[in-house]
Amino acid sequence: MSAFQLFLPCAAGVEGFLADEVRAITGSNAATAHRAGVQLSAPWRAVMQLNLHSRLAQRVLVQLAHAPYRGEDDLYALAQAQRWEDWFTPRQTFRIEVTAHKSPLKSLNFAALRVKDAVADRFRERAGQRPDVDTHHPQVRIHLHLTEADALLSIDTSGEPLFKRGWREDKGDAPLKxxxxxxxxxxxxxxxxxxxxxxxxxxxxxxxxxxxxxxxxRIAPGLKRRFAFEHLLAHDKAAWKTIKDEAASAVQxxxxxxxxxxxxxxxxxxxxxxxxxxxxxxxxxxxxxxxxxxxxxxxxxxxxxxxxxxxxxxxxxxxxxxxxxxxxxxxxxxxxxxxxxxxxxxxxxxxxxxxxxxxxxxxxxxxxxxxxxxxxxxxxxxxxxxxxxxxxxxxxxxxxxxxxxxxxxxxxxxxxx
Ligand SMILES: C[S@@+](CC[C@H](N)C(=O)[O-])C[C@H]1O[C@@H](n2cnc3c(N)ncnc32)[C@H](O)[C@@H]1O
Incomplete structure (x- = not known):
């Protein structure tokens, strides 16, 4: 069973609690706390379990590639080299989301545009067809994280952030996430x-x-919502049904x-x-x-x-x-x-x-x-x-x-x- 490099971002201060939670959900001791998130290597089953059961993570990202960069052309090359066709089809919509910490680039929007072009060009070259961008309700979200010298590309398996549990319709003036x-x-x-x-x-x-x-x-926080991984080619419907059925029967x-x-x-x-x-x-x-x-x-x-x-x-x-x-x-x-x-x-x-x-x-x-x-x-x-x-x-x-x-x-x- 192949393992994926996962990163679960969280609010600063929560990393240690999230690492404990991830260990409890996956039953693995491999999770390590980093700045603003937790990292682990785990099989696809863990992606589904973490999305469904984590109360502390903001999302579950699968890290695909990282490399040093100096400008937008390096980002284009990095994105163009990824096998996006293994993850989604040109008939699906996508969007690029960028986060940065000390990036020297002048425009993060331009960085997003170059990555978007690279993904579209790769599909067009291979399938003669490219996926459309949907900035509001994309089926697939690609994350680009830039540090001072490194670029990291990930695919988001959560979609809407995980604090959206699916039950909140009535909020006050200052609701807590x-x-x-x-x-x-x-x-x-x-x-x-x-x-x-x-x-x-x-x-x-x-x-x-x-x-x-x-x-x-014992109500899993994600029982009432959908996740982006359900749109990905890697999605295993039968395994997902089993995981959800187990969670539903644990309710007491x-x-x-x-x-x-x-x-x-x-x-x-x-x-x-x-x-x-x-x-x-x-x-x-x-x-x-x-x-x-x-x-x-x-x-x-x-x-x-x-x-x-x-x-x-x-x-x-x-x-x-x-x-x-x-x-x-x-x-x-x-x-x-x-x-x-x-x-x-x-x-x-x-x-x-x-x-x-x-x-x-x-x-x-x-x-x-x-x-x-x-x-x-x-x-x-x-x-x-x-x-x-x-x-x-x-x-x-x-x-x-x-x-x-x-x-x-x-x-x-x-x-x-
Ligand atoms: C920051 S909000 C709490 C938000 C809450 N945790 C949520 O998730 O929606 C503060 C709350 O304190 C309430 N509040 C203000 N004065 C209060 C008082 N004297 N006694 C009880 N509640 C009060 C407000 O009505 C408001 O709902």
Whole structure:
């Protein structure tokens, strides 16, 4: 059985978690973490398994060739020498995607054009016919990655990026990518087997809780979508059917307690509909409510995992937002400083609410704000660097211990409303 050189790109900071995931999916120890991705040599079966089961990879690329380059003519020659006719036919559509890191070339568009010409010319010379380009919905995507001196050509077996699981139709203003939600879960160490409840008190459209619930129900993230490899000549329909059937029969009912709430009832509605489409409506409990007032959904210990409102994209709502707006109006201060103050006020109140009522819980917060522990007057016991798109964040862990709040504390009790 021949082996393919695979590269699975991922967000910076996720490489180690992805390498572990790839080893678990393929059952092979060969995966190695590199800058922004994981590499391995594996048979075609692994291509299908990784596309179907990876929660952390952005896509699965098959690397075809790499060579030093100095200009666009070298890229043309490299692309022209590849046996594209083994991968697709001239009746299919294609597109070239270029990524670059320190490339000296002036125009990446021109580089893409030269590779496109080389692929088309090779087909025309051999088959008298060339495939058309489709920039929006190509059946085949060819990746060109340029570094300072090397060019790498790959074929993309995923198509649409893997964070598109096929269940999200309703999104909020600042939805988290599914791959980042999965990275937060991996970094927190939460697993359904450990038996701890998981709670996102700012759940928005539900990404964190839906990912967690799918893990608990053993629902493969790609079960609801199609992949580019299904259009390639290498596609093995029978093997793919077996892999999908195995994944479908692994689905189980979850007993892991998973909760989400959000101050916006519109968001809770979105989260419910998304959970329904993701097949986990029965595995998550979603409610409305202000994070500054909601009591724990169950007895401790438990894990809170959230990307709260921050910065310019979204501002705190609920009690803290309201109090700050009133104060800003009274003081007639500008809108911008009202928002910045509102955010600090929100986190201060959140910390004091947790200190009072969430003793025994771990709280993991994704935030771009390095000063957040100081603002919350809490000590971060872990800081995991993760990128939310281009924004460098930290996933901060805070341990809520009994007696950390000043003043008398009411007993912790579950709130099932
Ligand atoms: C950055 S978004 C979270 C996005 C979410 N992870 C998702 O996947 O859609 C922050 C969320 O916090 C919610 N929020 C703002 N203030 C809140 C409060 N006081 N209590 C609870 N939720 C709040 C917003 O409605 C928004 O949905």
């Amino acid at each position: 599914e791959t980042l939600a999965a990275a937060m879960i991996a970094a927190s160490g939460w697993t359904p087997a450990a038996g701890l409840p998981l709670y996102d008190p700012c759940c928005g459209s539900g990404t964190v809780v839906i990912e967690a619930a799918q893990i608990a129900c 009912t979850s007993v892991a307690p998973i909760f989400g709430s959000d101050v916006s009832h519109r968001m809770v509605d979105f989260a419910r509909r998304n959970a329904e489409r993701a097949g986990v409506a029965a595995a998550v409990q979603l409610r409305g409510g202000d994070a500054l007032e909601r009591m724990p959904p169950c007895e401790p210990p438990g894990v809170m995992l959230l990307n709260p409102p921050y910065g310019e994209r979204i501002t705190a709502a609920g009690a803290a937002g309201q109090r700050q707006r009133e104060r800003a109006q009274e003081a007639r201060i500008g809108r911008e400083s009202a928002q910045a103050g509102s955010s600090e006020e929100f986190f201060r109140q959140l910390a004091s609410h947790w200190k009072r009522h969430y003793a025994g819980w771990q709280a993991w917060i994704l935030s771009p704000d390095r000063e957040l522990p100081g603002v919350m007057r809490l000590k971060a016991t872990r800081r995991v660097p993760l990128f939310n798109g281009p924004i460098e964040c930290r996933l901060l862990r805070f341990d809520m211990v009994a007696g950390s709040a000043r003043g008398p504390q009411p007993p912790v009790h579950a709130d099932a409303s």
